[in-house]
Amino acid sequence: MKRRMIAVLLFVAISMSATAQSPLDGLTEGDLVDGERLFRIHCARCHGIDGAGGEGSNLARPRLKYVSDDDALLGVIGDGIPGTGMPAIWTLDEDQTRRVAGYVRTLGRLEVEEMPGDPIRGQTVYQTNGGCPACHIISGAGKGIGPELTYVGDQRGLDYLRRSLTDPAETQSQTSGYTDYLIVRLRAGDERVEGLRIDEDAFSVIIRDISGTVHSFRKEDLEEYDKVFSHSLMPGYGGALNAQDMDDVVSYLMSLGSEE
Ligand code: HEC
Ligand code: HEC
Secondary structure, eight states, X not given: OHHHHXXXXXXXXXXXXXXXXXXXXXXXXXXXXXXXXXXXXXXXXXXXXXXXXXSSOOOOSSSOSSOSSHHHHHHHHHHXXXXXXXXXXXXXXXXXXXXXXXXXXXXXXXXXXXXXXXXXXXXXXXXXXSOGGGTOEETTEEOOSXXXXXXXXXXXXXXXXXXXHHOHHHHHTTSTTGGGGOEEEEEETTEEEEEEEEEEOSSEEEEEETTSOEEEEEGGGOSXXXXXXXXXXXXXXXXXXXXXXHHHHHHHHHTOSOOO
16 A cells, blocks of 8 residues: 555656656757747748737747647647647658747747837727727627637737738638638528628528628528628728827737736
């Protein structure tokens, strides 16, 4: 009995010391330089040249959403994040993956991207001028035909946020779960509907229009049915918001998330 107890304790001690070790231990300065090179080739087009985000999330943060530890970081790079725009990066071998992961770790110590305006004022603009809460939810407030923005400041950098306001159709294909935002237009008799496709099978299609009303149609009743790619239900705000309001709203969006 006693001996078994000791064996258990020994096992616990060994596994504890094993978890204290990181698979990234032992990376040299040279490895990190190579990691940066690999990052520019394989990651920068989505995460930005300095990792501050683009269509991929901002990685220059001390704490990442999907990454609890270094093993998880290797997993994210090797396997991707299912159901999101983060692909498995299979072109990297095991060593290269470790080096690029080591480089990503150094990004977490970068300075945070500077805001172009005043986030507090931006919150007011968001709530009043833009009509944004009619389509987006932030921390439970608003309605949800567009993606939830509660964590958007963690996921997106300055440039991307600005572009998604001035030219929503351009960034649309990079919005996570973007097939949820596919727009269809159809006509059945006198009824014409445009909206987001919620569901479709061989016999029927279900659509949510911009007011939130859900319509379902049998395909045999449809006289016209078009899928509209590169068209967003979100209006472009380039003209509707002045430069100051735009900077402030973008700053407000940058402030959203789990900054710890
Ligand atoms: C095709 C675009 C694309 C490429 C290429 C790409 N990523 Fe991503 N990555 C994404 C997107 C999009 C997300 C955000 C997923 C989400 O939150 O919905 C993401 C998420 C991540 C996360 C998780 C962030 C978090 O908050 O937990 C890490 C880490 C990451 N990527 C690292 C990398 C590395 C390292 C590379 C290169 C080896 C890379 N990515 C290449 C698009 C990409
Ligand atoms: C009529 C509905 C509607 C309104 C109003 C609207 N949006 Fe959107 N928004 C959407 C939809 C739908 C998307 C999903 C992508 C697409 O279709 O462009 C989106 C995408 C976004 C994105 C990109 C999110 C991502 O992770 O890719 C941001 C940021 C955003 N909206 C912010 C705003 C702000 C700020 C306002 C107000 C100034 C606003 N939206 C007003 C419907 C709307």
